Amino acid sequence: MNKKRKKRRNYLLFISPGFIMYSIFIIVPIIYVVYLSFFHWNGLTEKTFAGLSNFQLLFTDQKIAPDFWHAVGNNLKYLLCIWFIVTPLQFLTAYFFYIKIPAYKYIKFMVFMPYVISSTIVSFFATMIFNPNIGILNRILKMAGLPQGSWFGDIHQAFKLFILIVLWQSAGSGMMIFYSNLLDIPRDVLEACSIDGATEWQKFWRILVPLSLPSCASTIIMSTIWALSVFDLPYILVGSTGGVRGVLDFVNLVFYRYTFGSVLNAQSNYGFGAAISTVMLFVIAVVTAIQNKVLSRFEYEN
Numbered sequence: 001m002n003k004k005r006k007k008r009r010n011y012l013l014f015i016s017p018g019f020i021m022y023s024i025f026i027i028v029p030i031i032y033v034v035y036l037s038f039f040h041w042n043g044l045t046e047k048t049f050a051g052l053s054n055f056q057l058l059f060t061d062q063k064i065a066p067d068f069w070h071a072v073g074n075n076l077k078y079l080l081c082i083w084f085i086v087t088p089l090q091f092l093t094a095y096f097f098y099i100k101i102p103a104y105k106y107i108k109f110m111v112f113m114p115y116v117i118s119s120t121i122v123s124f125f126a127t128m129i130f131n132p133n134i135g136i137l138n139r140i141l142k143m144a145g146l147p148q149g150s151w152f153g154d155i156h157q158a159f160k161l162f163i164l165i166v167l168w169q170s171a172g173s174g175m176m177i178f179y180s181n182l183l184d185i186p187r188d189v190l191e192a193c194s195i196d197g198a199t200e201w202q203k204f205w206r207i208l209v210p211l212s213l214p215s216c217a218s219t220i221i222m223s224t225i226w227a228l229s230v231f232d233l234p235y236i237l238v239g240s241t242g243g244v245r246g247v248l249d250f251v252n253l254v255f256y257r258y259t260f261g262s263v264l265n266a267q268s269n270y271g272f273g274a275a276i277s278t279v280m281l282f283v284i285a286v287v288t289a290i291q292n293k294v295l296s297r298f299e300y301e302n
Contacts, residue, residue, distance in 0.1 A: 030281070036274035043270050054275035064258070068276070071242070071251045072283065074159075078250070079227040079287070081163050087219055089167065090174030091212065095204065097175070098182040108179075112172035122169050123236035130161060152238055158247045162234065169233075170226070174219040181215035182208060217295040224291060228284050231256070251280055 037054055041047040059065055093111060097104045114122065129137050130151040138148040152158045185208065193203050231252035234242065240257050242249025259273025 033274045033277050034281070036271055037278045039271040039274075040269065041271045042268050047271070050271060054272045055279070057272065058275055058279065067246065067249070068251070068254055068279075070246055071249045071254045074242075074246075074248070075228055075230070075250050077159075078163075078166075078230065079224060082166075082223040082227050083220060085163065086167050086170060087174060087216065087223060090171055090219065091178045091209075091216070093171060093175045094178035094182060095208065097179055098208075108175075111175055114169045115172035117169070119169070119232040120236060122165065123233055126161075126165050126237060152248070153244055155245050155247045158238070158243055162237070162248055165233070165237075170223075173222070177215050177219050178212060181212050185211050220291065220295065224287065228280070228287065251276065255280075 036047075038050060038052070039047040040050045040054075057064060058068055097108050101107070127135070129135050132138055132148070132150045132153060135151070137151070141148045149157065151161060189207060190203055193207060198206070229252060230250055234248040234250055235253060235256070237243075238248045240253055240261060242253050255273055255276045258276065259270060260268055
């Protein structure tokens with residue numbers, strides 16, 4: 001018994017620094033934000049208790065509620081694009097590197113490089129390409145005698161271009177996870193399949209894809225966090241308003257406008273911003289629960 005208690009004490013000593021830091025910087029701020037959501041506060045004057053009025057304003061106001069739910073819809077649409085477009089392309093890219101296509105080392109470097117570039121620089125590159133006035137793309141189209149576009153000013157093209165930029169920027173992260181997972185698959189398994197007469201397609205679909213599902217789960221979890229907290233890329237591309245008719249309006253942009261942008265009653269309202277954060281905490285919890293339920297089917301049993 002004394003040895004077990006000593007081991008438990010050692011375990012607690014090892015995890016306590018990390019647990020304390022996590023609590024201070026993660027748990028305590030979350031609790032405080034939920035607490036602040038029941039108050040009116042501009043950051044300077046005294047807080048006044050508001051009850052559920054911040055939530056009532058968020059859900060029933062004729063201007064705020066449509067903006068908020070439209071932004072939530074954009075976040076979820078973006079999340080679905082990440083799941084069903086970006087992630088499969090990341091896996092296919094990793095597979096091409098795994099089978100060692102020509103110049104795969106150089107291409108792998110070029111695919112991964114945008115991931116280490118900040119979103120600010122990526123947005124700058126996108127602006128230099130797609131800006132309707134100074135962008136390179138419109139200049140090339142003009143020289144070729146082709147019709148020019150407004151790109152991010154076009155409600156039918158803005159979201160598609162945004163996903164394209166995200167794909168270019170984030171392809172490297174998921175690709176490296178999938179590529180590392182593919183390299184860990186024993187060669188003996190693939191050689192045995194070849195001896196049994198399996199085709200390349202059968203090895204890909206029956207061996208490589210199933211054995212890559214755990215890494216797929218990790219990639220999806222990271223992508224979900226990114227998709228539900230995206231802010232910098234759309235903010236730099238189209239501003240805090242979310243572009244024309246809010247085509248790139250996300251929840252964090254709504255939060256920014258109403259918390260720091262003096263849109264609500266011409267003043268900042270941290271309590272209302274906390275209410276937005278609390279609702280998104282619930283949305284993220286629901287999405288995470290569903291996601292974990294689905295992804296748990298892909299975990300291997302020891």
